[in-house]
Amino acid sequence: MRLPLAMLEVFTAIARHGSLRAAAEALGIKPSTVSHQLKALEDQMGTALFIRTTRSVSLTEAGRALMRGAGPAFDQLGAAVESARTTGHAARGTLKIALPEFAYHQFVAKALPSFHAAYPEIELELSLTDALSDLLGEELHAGFRLGDNIAEDMVAVRMTPPLRLAVLASPDYVAVHGAPETPRDLLQHNCVRYRFLSAGRIAPWTFTGEEGEYAAEVGGSLIVNSLPASVDLAMRGVGLAYTFRDYCAEALADGRLVTVLEPHLGKTPGLFLYFPREYRQMMPLRLFMDYLRGFRDTPSDG
Structure with a gap:
């Protein structure tokens, strides 16, 4: 009844x-x-x-x-x-977000202490993954990804400008092995490659030329599934690493790393935050999104 x-x-x-x-x-x-x-x-x-x-x-x-x-x-x-x-209409509650490891280190981590201080009643749960997460299936509210090519029922909001790519090496590595002059020369170098943990495939090293973007064949004795690890290995002189230039800005500025093949490198579309349309007015998500964008645009001291 x-x-x-x-x-x-x-x-x-x-x-x-x-x-x-x-x-x-x-x-x-x-x-x-x-x-x-x-x-x-x-x-x-x-x-x-x-x-x-x-x-x-x-x-x-x-x-x-x-x-x-x-x-x-x-x-x-x-x-x-x-x-x-x-729920979702006040500066409190749980916010669950998936993001790649590099996005956490480069764009999110520095903002978290002040965000938490500003909104202590928002419980933020971060899932570090390189996968394009199934937000609904994993009960997540939003995710980060490179580019805005997402499902039609999702909203994509740009969080960064296009990101420059870089092939990096330590000065010691270049002194011993020389610097590649073209992407074809990478076959003669030890390239620290990155394997996507979710998809299981090796990330391509892409370059730009007269005919547009293309992937170069690379080899090497090391494969990792951590971007910080690949950069660390490059700084230790083990080989070349392929990543985002801004991610290694400090190491480039203080000379621990140098870039090679700059004329052949392009940009990625940048980082986007994507989420279901139904969450457009969710207050914790809007506060987090606006805070990150404002934090990124605020000049740092010094």
């Missing part, structure tokens, strides 16, 4: 307000509707729920038994409805 929720709502209102008229005023309906709903409920249950006199309405034993269960249940339902109504 389906629960007669509308009738039970009328019943609890009568019990709490002490009369049919007061219940009608509280519910915003006509007294005749209250009377009709109460009669229908008593008919369905086969017992009287109230003792009616000219001056008052009081619960029967059956009515008291029903109120002991229905009252708290309606309180919980009301709280659940209010929670659903306000």
Whole structure:
């Protein structure tokens, strides 16, 4: 049997307000509707729920038994409805985001301490992955990816300008092995390659030429699934690494790394945040997105 929720709502209102008229005023309906709903409920249950006199309405034993269960249940339902109504509309709650490891290190990590200080009631859960996550299946709210080529039912918001690519080496490596002059020369060098943990394939080393973008064949004795590890190995003089130039800006500035093949390198489309259209007005997501964009555009000290 389906629960007669509308009738039970009328019943609890009568019990709490002490009369049919007061219940009608509280519910915003006509007294005749209250009377009709109460009669229908008593008919369905086969017992009287109230003792009616000219001056008052009081619960029967059956009515008291029903109120002991229905009252708290309606309180919980009301709280659940209010929670659903306000979820995502305030600077609190859980926000789950998937992002590549380099995006965390380069664009997110530095902003997290001040974001947490500004919005301490937002619980941020980060899933570091190079996969284009199934947001719905994994119960995530948003994800980062390179480029805005996503499903039609998702929103893509640019978070960074196009990112420059770089082939990196330590000065010691170049001193011993020389610098490649063209991408074809990479076959003669030890290239630290990156394997996507999710897809299992090796990331291509792409370059630009007269005919557009192309992938060069590279070889080497090391394969990793961590971008920081590939850069670390390059700094240690083990081989060449292929990554985003801005990711290694400090190491380039202080001379721990140098770039090679610069005339042959292009850019990626940049990082985008993608999320279901239904989350466009989700307050924690909007605050996080706007904060990251503002943090990126704020000049750093010094």
